[in-house]
Amino acid sequence: MKGLFLHCGANIVEDYQQIIDAVTPQETDTHKPLPHHIFIDMVKNHFGDTMTITEENHSLSHEGARYFGLMKVERKGIITPDYSCVLGLRNSHDKKFPAALVAGSSVFVCDNLSFSGEEKAQRRHTRFMMRDLKGVISRCFARLNDHWGFQAKRFDAYKDFQLGDKEASHLLLRAFEAGACRSNDIKGIWNQWNTPNHPEFQDRNAWSLFNAFTENLKGNLNALPKRTDALHGILDIHCEVVNECI
Missing domain, CATH: 1.10.8 (Helicase, Ruva Protein; domain 3)
Structure with a gap:
């Protein structure tokens, strides 16, 4: 299933090695770029026994300087009949936006995506980014089940x-x-x-x-x-x- 491709734009990554090979610029005293694949790994490392990635798609733009990714997530013991839970990821090497993670949904019948700012994590590429980002992602994951529980209530309403x-x-x-x-x-x-x-x-x-x-x-x-x-x-x-x- 490649429904999430509809949202990633033209530069879809078919071979994940392209993400790994994307050139990360040299850091400076004020700019600490984060390799795209390292950010993806940091997010994936927070998945435990209660959540599983069922689909993931990735895209690059601006000669590899900007990354967007989507992950469909299945939660253990929880079934939503008409939509799935989604995580959106983005990262940049050109200071366009911070490394960020946001929770959302994808409707099965049409792959329509939506995100809610109530649950997001982001960190700019500045000093101590690596130290802080791990904690930011951890806190986001700790709140995901509550967020997706509210999402079900919202859609029912x-x-x-x-x-x-x-x-x-x-x-x-x-x-x-x-x-x-x-x-x-x-x-x-x-x-x-x-x-x-x-x-x-x-x-x-x-x-x-x-x-x-x-x-x-x-x-x-x-x-x-x-x-x-x-x-x-x-x-x-x-x-x-x-x-x-x-």
């Missing part, structure tokens, strides 16, 4: 919240104002709401509207975490979803 066209259009405008989409995304999102690509989203509820957004946002993994986090903020308030773990 979206499915139970019925929406008419007027209410959906109002939420679309609010989401645009919050930065969940761009002005040139609005038409595509509205088309997905009215005539979804997948029959599973024909129900007139917040879950279908949510997937209208994520269907339209495919292919821009760099912007996806920020935009879907903003979208969750709008829909959580409207559907009265409260994260008691925060």
Whole structure:
């Protein structure tokens, strides 16, 4: 299954050796670049007996200076019928963004991705990065089960919240104002709401509207975490979803 490829962009890595061979620049007094494969290994080393990676995909851009990765995660004894848990990773050698890990989901029927800023870990490439990053990742993993438990509650609330066209259009405008989409995304999102690509989203509820957004946002993994986090903020308030773990 290669559904996560839809989000990684054009420079998909078919051979993991390309990640290992990506050139890491020399460090300076203020910039401590982290090899992409070392960051991936640091994340994988935190998986224990309760979580398993079932799929992973990786991409490189800007001549190997920027890395994006996605991992589908299965949790022991927990089954989610219509989506999977996902971890998103990114790292850069050109100071574009810090090494970061964020939790999210992927809907089975369409591979629509979303991320939530409630559970993320990141560290800039500065002095003591290696010392600090291990602790940052450990703390993130310690909270993942709580986060994904809330994610299930959130999605159930979206499915139970019925929406008419007027209410959906109002939420679309609010989401645009919050930065969940761009002005040139609005038409595509509205088309997905009215005539979804997948029959599973024909129900007139917040879950279908949510997937209208994520269907339209495919292919821009760099912007996806920020935009879907903003979208969750709008829909959580409207559907009265409260994260008691925060």
